[in-house]
Amino acid sequence: MNSKKEFDQVINERFSCRSFTSDRIKMEELNYILEAGRLAPTAKNKQSERIIVVENENLLEKLKEATPCTFDAKTVLIVCYDKNACWIRSTDGKYHGEIDATIVATHMMLAATSINLGSTFVCAFNYDILKNVLDLPENFIPVCMLPIGYPKEIKPHNTRLDLEDIVIYK
């Protein structure tokens, strides 16, 4: 596994990678990424995330029925939450599984960058087709997909608004 980057390098160098080499990432790299997801905070520590790892060639092909955004990565993680496991806020009944899954996915995306792998946070998928292709139980709600691999080229991330455009001091 490649040496890990400093945190400021990770957040500066992460970009949405949409082009990968044909090599599958190593098992130790996958485990490093999954472990970073496991350590993410979740509402009430309910750990409602459920991560489907797809590396099987047939299934990778089938995923393309659900999304145009696998980018031919050889490893695709589908980050779900279990709606029977997540915290539900009592004051308004809000399910927090989607937030759990998003934080878990972000941890994993940054972990991937830290070991020089590329990934993209993907939400452009057909929910029903994806559930069907993966044969997900009714209580598993897919939130995002992370195609992961070795970047074909390193790019800068997209431009950002200035802090003054997004931060409001009161």
Ligand SMILES: Cc1cc2nc3c(=O)[nH]c(=O)nc-3n(C[C@H](O)[C@H](O)[C@H](O)COP(=O)(O)O)c2cc1C
């Ligand atoms: C919630 C969310 C959904 C996204 N869905 C997709 C997607 O379906 N397909 C895709 O190519 N990129 C997707 N992206 C990546 C964004 O387009 C990307 O993060 C943004 O343009 C900034 O570019 P950067 O990540 O390179 O900085 C998504 C990102 C987020 C946070």
